[in-house]
Amino acid sequence: MSNKKYAVTVAGGGRPFSPCAAPQQRQDEATFTPGIALMLLEERDRFPIRKIMFYDNDAERQETVAKACEIYLKENAPDIEFGYTTDPETAFTDIDFVLAHIRVGKYAMREKDEKIPLKYGVVGQETCGPGGIAYGMRSIGGVLEILDYMEKYSPNAWMLNYSNPAAIVAEATRRLRPNSKILNICDMPIDLEEKMANMVGLKSRKEMKVGYYGLNHFGWWHKIYDKDGNDLMPAIKEHMAANGFADALSNTNQHVDQSWIETFQKARDVYAVDPSTIPNTYLKYYLFPDYVVEHSNPEYTRANEVMDGREKHVFGMCRDIIAKGTAKGCGFEADAHATYIVDLACAIAENTGERFLLIVPNEGAVENFDRTAMVEIPCIVGSNGYERICQGAIPQFQKGLMEQQVSGEKLAVEAWIEGSYQKLWQALTLSKTVPSARVAKLILDDLIEANKGYWPELK
Numbered sequence: 001m002s003n004k005k006y007a008v009t010v011a012g013g014g015r016p017f018s019p020c021a022a023p024q025q026r027q028d029e030a031t032f033t034p035g036i037a038l039m040l041l042e043e044r045d046r047f048p049i050r051k052i053m054f055y056d057n058d059a060e061r062q063e064t065v066a067k068a069c070e071i072y073l074k075e076n077a078p079d080i081e082f083g084y085t086t087d088p089e090t091a092f093t094d095i096d097f098v099l100a101h102i103r104v105g106k107y108a109m110r111e112k113d114e115k116i117p118l119k120y121g122v123v124g125q126e127t128c129g130p131g132g133i134a135y136g137m138r139s140i141g142g143v144l145e146i147l148d149y150m151e152k153y154s155p156n157a158w159m160l161n162y163s164n165p166a167a168i169v170a171e172a173t174r175r176l177r178p179n180s181k182i183l184n185i186c187d188m189p190i191d192l193e194e195k196m197a198n199m200v201g202l203k204s205r206k207e208m209k210v211g212y213y214g215l216n217h218f219g220w221w222h223k224i225y226d227k228d229g230n231d232l233m234p235a236i237k238e239h240m241a242a243n244g245f246a247d248a249l250s251n252t253n254q255h256v257d258q259s260w261i262e263t264f265q266k267a268r269d270v271y272a273v274d275p276s277t278i279p280n281t282y283l284k285y286y287l288f289p290d291y292v293v294e295h296s297n298p299e300y301t302r303a304n305e306v307m308d309g310r311e312k313h314v315f316g317m318c319r320d321i322i323a324k325g326t327a328k329g330c331g332f333e334a335d336a337h338a339t340y341i342v343d344l345a346c347a348i349a350e351n352t353g354e355r356f357l358l359i360v361p362n363e364g365a366v367e368n369f370d371r372t373a374m375v376e377i378p379c380i381v382g383s384n385g386y387e388r389i390c391q392g393a394i395p396q397f398q399k400g401l402m403e404q405q406v407s408g409e410k411l412a413v414e415a416w417i418e419g420s421y422q423k424l425w426q427a428l429t430l431s432k433t434v435p436s437a438r439v440a441k442l443i444l445d446d447l448i449e450a451n452k453g454y455w456p457e458l459k
Contacts, residue, residue: 004048004349005048005049005050006047006048006049006050006096006097006345006349007049007050007051007052007053007081007094007095007096007097008040008049008051008052008053008095008096008097008098008099008345009052009053009054009055009091009092009095009097009098009099009150010033010036010037010052010053010054010055010099010101011055011056011091011098011099011100011101011102011146012033012055012056012100012101012102012103012163032101032335032338033054033065033069034065034068034069034072034314034317034318034332035332035333035334035335035338036099036101036335036338036341037052037069037072037073038072038332038333038334038335039334039335039338039339039341039342040052040342041073041076041077041080041334042334043339043342044077046342046346047342047345047346047349049077049080050080050081051080051081051082051083051094051095052073052080052081052082052083053082053083053084053085053090053091053095054066054069054083054084054085054091055084055085055086055088055091055092055146056084056086057086058086059086062084062086063084064315064318064319064322065314065315065318066084067318067321067322068317068318068319068321068322068327068330068332069082069318070082070084071321071322071325071326071327072321072327072330072332075326075327075328076327088149088153089153091149092149092150092152092153092154092157093153093154094154095150095153095154095157096154096156096157096158096349097157097158097159097160097345097348098146098150098157098158098159098160099160099162099341100143100146100147100159100160100161100162100163101162101163102139102142102143102146102163103163103164104135104138104139104141104142104454105135105138105451105454107303107306107307107311109134109135109138109450109451109454110126110131110135110302110303110306111301111303111304111307112134112447112450112451113125113126113130113131113132113134113135113303113447114126114131114301114302114303115298115299115301116130116131116134116443116446116447116450117129117130117131117433117443118293118296118298118301119298119443119446120439120442120443121293121435121439122289122293122433122434122435122439122443123285123289123292123293123296123433124296124298124301125285125292125302126164126165126302126303127164127165127166127167127216127217127282128217128282128285128286128433129285129289129431129433129434130428130431130433130434130440130443130444130447132164132165132168132217133165133168133408133412133424133427133428133431134447134450134451135164135165135168136165136167136168136169136172136409136412136413136416137168137412137415137416137424137451137454137455137456138451138454138455139163139164139165139168139169140168140169140172140413140416141416141456142163143161143163143169143172143173144172144173144176144177146159147159147173147177147180147182151180151181156181157181158181158182158183158345158348159180159181159182159183160182160183160185160341160344160345161173161182161183161184161185162184162185162186162187162341165216165217166184166185166186166216166217166359167215167216167217167218167359167374167405167406167409168409168412168413169184170184170216170359170360170374171374171409171410171412171413172413172416174361174372174374175413175417176417181385183344183348183358183381183385183386184216184358184359184360184374185340185341185344185356185357185358185359186216186217186357186359186376187338187340188217188280188281188282189212189219189280189357189376190205190340190357191250192245192280192281193205193208193210194249194250195245195248195249195250195264196208196221196224196232196236196248196278198248198249198250199235199236199239199248200226200232200235200236202226207226207227208224208225208226208227208232209223209224209225209226209227209355210223210224210225210357210378211223211224211378211391212357212376212377212378212391213366213375213376213377213391213394213398214280214375214376214398214402215359215373215374215375215376215402215405215406215409216359216374216376217280217282218280218282218283218286218376218401218402218405219279219280219376220274220277220278220279220280220398221277221278222276222277222278222391224236224278233278236278237271237275237278240267240268240271240278241268241271241272241275242268243265243268244264244265244266244267244268244269244270244271245264245265245267245281246261246264246265246267246268248264259302259305262295263281263284264281266281266284266288266291267279267281267284269284269288270283270284270287270288273287273397274395274397274398276395277398285433286401286405286432286433287432289432289433317330317331317332340356343356344356344381347381347382348381348382348383348385349383350383351382351383352381352382353380353381353382354380354381355378355379355380355381355389356378356379356381356386357376357377357378357379358376358377358378358379358381358386359374359375359376360374360375360377360379360386360388361373361374361375362374362375362377363388364390365377365388365389365390365391366391366392366393366394367390367391367392367393367394368393368394368399369394369399369402369403370403370406373402373406373410374406374409377389377391378391401432404430404432405430405431405432407430408426408427408428408430408431409427411423411424411426411427411430412424412427415427415458416455416456419456419457419458419459420458420459421444421448421458421459424444424458425437425440425441425444428440428441428443428444
C-alpha cells in the first residue's frame with residue numbers, strides 16, 4: 001500500500017438532478033450517499049482518504065444529505081476534508097476518483113418509467129424494457145456532463161460509474177467518449193455472488209473465481225470455482241433448482257424488500273430455462289414478462305416503495321442529525337454492498353490486478369458476439385485500466401437473446417445522438433418485454449410527453 005491519500009468526488013451527492021436548468025443534467029441517488037460516505041471511512045486502512053466532495057445541482061436536496069454527513073465526519077474523521085457544492089470547478093478540481101451514481105429525474109421520473117409501460121400491460125421496471133430505455137435517454141447527458149467536468153478539471157482522475165441503466169450509459173460513453181478514463185460497473189452480480197458463496201459455505205465471493213458473460217442486467221455465470229479449483233456449480237445449481245437465490249444470505253443491506261425477495265424466488269424459474277448456467281435475476285423481466293405484469297400493481301410500483309421507504313428513512317435521519325447537531329446514535333450504516341467500489345479504486349490506485357465484472361467493449365472476449373457490444377465480463381484491473389478475460393463462444397440461446405437486447409441498446413443511444421424518433425421506436429420494439437410495434441409506439445409517445453425537458457427533441 002502506498003502512502004498516498006486520495007480525493008474522491010461523489011457525483012449525485014444529493015442524488016438529484018431535477019428539471020429546469022440544463023435539461024438532461026439532473027440527478028439523484030442521495031438515498032445511498034450517506035452509506036457510501038461511511039463506507040469510504042470504514043475502508044480508510046486500505047484506501048486512505050484526504051478529501052470527500054459531494055456534487056449535485058439540486059442545492060436544497062444535496063444540503064440535507066451533506067450537512068448530516070458533514071456532522072458525522074467532523075465527529076468521526078475530522079482529518080478528512082469535506083465539502084459539497086453545485087459548482088463543477090470546485091467539485092472536480094484536485095480529485096483522484098469520481099464515484100458517479102446519478103439518477104436523472106429523481107424518483108418522480110422513475111415512477112413514470114414504471115407506470116407508463118404498465119398502463120399498456122408491459123413490464124414497468126427502471127432498467128429493463130421501455131422504462132430502462134426512458135431512463136437511459138435521461139442518463140446519457142448527465143453522465144457525459146460529469147465525465148467532461150472531470151476531464152477538464154482533473155484529467156488524471158478515474159470515473160467509477162455505477163449509474164443506471166448501465167448498459168445504455170456504457171454504450172453512450174463507448175460511442176461518444178471512447179478514450180475517457182471511465183469504468184462501468186454494476187453491484188447486482190456482487191450481491192448474487194455473495195449469495196452463491198453462502199450457498200456453498202464460503203465466507204465471501206472473493207473466495208470464488210467466476211466465468212460470466214452477458215450485458216448489464218442480462219447475463220449468466222457459466223463457471224464458478226473455489227480457490228483450490230473445485231467446481232462449485234453443481235452445489236449452486238442444486239440450490240437454484242430448489243429455491244433460486246432465496247434463502248441465501250449476503251452481507252449487503254439492500255435488496256431486502258418484499259419485491260426483491262420475490263425476485264430471488266423467481267430466479268428458480270429463470271434458472272430452469274437453461275440449467276447449464278446461473279442467471280442474473282433481471283432476466284425474469286425478459287423471460288417471464290407476463291408473470292411480472294400480472295404481479296405488478298400499476299398504481300404502486302417499486303418507485304413508490306423506495307419513496308415511501310428508503311428515501312423517507314434516509315432523509316428523515318439526515319434531518320434528525322441536523323436538528324440535534326450530532327450524528328451519535330443516528331443509525332447511519334456503511335453501505336456494505338458498495339465496498340466493491342473501494343475494491344475497484346484500490347485496484348487502480350495500487351495496481352492490484354484484482355478481478356471484477358466490468359461493462360466493456362467486447363472486442364472478441366465473447367468469441368461469437370458483436371465486437372462493438374458493451375458486454376459484462378470478468379476483467380483484471382490495474383493502474384492502466386482493465387484487461388478482458390476471454391469467455392469463449394456462448395450458446396445459441398444466450399447469443400440470440402443478447403443480440404436482440406444489444407441492438408435495442410445501440411438504437412437507443414443512436415436515437416439520443418441523432419434525435420431520431422424512428423430509432424427509439426425501433427429500440428422499444430426490439431425489447432423482449434414489448435409485444436408489438438403498435439404497443440411500442442403507444443408507450444413511446446407517452447414517454448416523450450413525460451420526458452419533456454429531459455430527452456433531446458425527437459424528429
